[in-house]
Amino acid sequence: MAGRLGDYRFLLHALLWLAPVFALWYWAAPALLAPVAAAADWLLSGFHGDLIAGVEQRGTRFDVLLQFTDRGRDGARLPPGAQAQPMFKINALQYAYGWPLLLALTLATPTPWPGKLWRAAAGIALVAPFVVWGVYFEALKVLSFNAGPEIATQLGIAGLSRELLAVAYQLGYLILPALGPILIWAGMHRAFLSDWTLRRGNLRGERYDSRSPSGQPSRQHTGHTTGHTTGHTTGHTTGHTTGQTSDQTPRQSPTERRDRASH
Numbered sequence: 481m482a483g484r485l486g487d488y489r490f491l492l493h494a495l496l497w498l499a500p501v502f503a504l505w506y507w508a509a510p511a512l513l514a515p516v517a518a519a520a521d522w523l524l525s526g527f528h529g530d531l532i533a534g535v536e537q538r539g540t541r542f543d544v545l546l547q548f549t550d551r552g553r554d555g556a557r558l559p560p561g562a563q564a565q566p567m568f569k570i571n572a573l574q575y576a577y578g579w580p581l582l583l584a585l586t587l588a589t590p591t592p593w594p595g596k597l598w599r600a601a602a603g604i605a606l607v608a609p610f611v612v613w614g615v616y617f618e619a620l621k622v623l624s625f626n627a628g629p630e631i632a633t634q635l636g637i638a639g640l641s642r643e644l645l646a647v648a649y650q651l652g653y654l655i656l657p658a659l660g661p662i663l664i665w666a667g668m669h670r671a672f673l674s675d676w677t678l679r680r681g682n683l684r685g686e687r688y689d690s691r692s693p694s695g696q697p698s699r700q701h702t703g704h705t706t707g708h709t710t711g712h713t714t715g716h717t718t719g720h721t722t723g724q725t726s727d728q729t730p731r732q733s734p735t736e737r738r739d740r741a742s743h
Contacts, residue, residue, distance in 0.1 A: 490676060493588035498580065501587070505580040509540045512579060513572050516608055517542055520615045531623060531634060535615075542570040544619050568622055575614030575657050578607045582661035589669050599668050603661070610660045614652035621649045 505512075520542065521535035533545040546566045582603040586596055624632045624645055632638065637645055666673055 490588055490590070494584050497584040497587045501580040501583045502577075505577075505583070506573075509573060509576065510537070512604070513537065513540060513542075513576065513611070516572060516576075516611045516615065519608075519612045520619070523612070523616050524619055528620075528623075528635065531631065532619070535619075540571065540573045542572050542615060543567050544570060544622075568619075570615055570618050572611065572615055575611045575652065576607075578610060578657045578661035579604060581658070582607055582665055585662070585665040586668075589665075589672055591669070591672065603664050603668065606664050607661055610652070610656040613648075613656060617645065617649040617652050620645055 514537065517535055517537035524532045524544065525534045529547065531547050533547045536543045536545065544567055546568075583600055586600050586603060589596070591599075620635070620637070623635055624637045624642060632642070
């Protein structure tokens with residue numbers, strides 16, 4: 481039982497770390513997302529500047545400002561000097577939960593605290609591109625699938641490009657936020673992961689070796705049983721046969737024995 485608890489100690493520590501690091505992440509999210517907002521603004525306004533004016537951060541929410549300056553949302557021309565700035569919102573937190581996941585795994589790993597700190601800082605920087613990926617492709621998904629065919633045509637996204645855009649969006653929404661941090665943690669803790677996996681394999685092998693195959697006694701027990709049974713059976717049979725032979729021999733009187741001796 482103690483070995484089994486030691487086998488899962490790392491996982492228990494990781495679960496215990498999740499609650500405090502998620503609280504810390506939620507509190508620090510606006511600061512952590514500031515570089516993500518800057519990167520998303522540079523990408524969207526740089527590559528799609530004819531449609532997107534920029535990205536503004538509002539706490540954990542990103543406002544994507546569209547580049548419509550001479551027509552209103554309904555297509556009507558605006559008065560001279562007036563500008564319309566339609567926008568849509570993106571909840572960046574849904575792409576950023578990899579940060580607390582990576583931090584919980586890092587703190588649960590039995591390494592010295594200086595190592596934990598630099599790995600946590602490096603992990604935060606390495607997870608940020610996954611968050612940028614999710615924000616970027618959600619913005620393009622909204623413009624391509626929800627803003628009408630004219631916007632999609634202006635973006636140059638049609639046919640196969642729409643399918644690839646949908647795959648990229650699903651990848652950034654479903655897979656990268658969870659899988660990316662785990663891969664980063666595994667890459668920074670290869671020695672621990674190898675040792676932990678080896679210990680689990682050895683413990684499983686010891687538990688397997690301690691049990692005999694189902695329905696069959698062990699070899700030593702079988703040999704002992706066989707020898708005991710054979711010896712008992714042989715002795716019993718020999719004694720029984722000898723006794724039976726002795727009982728079948730006819731008894732002779734003293735006169736018959738003297739006559740047989742004289743002859």
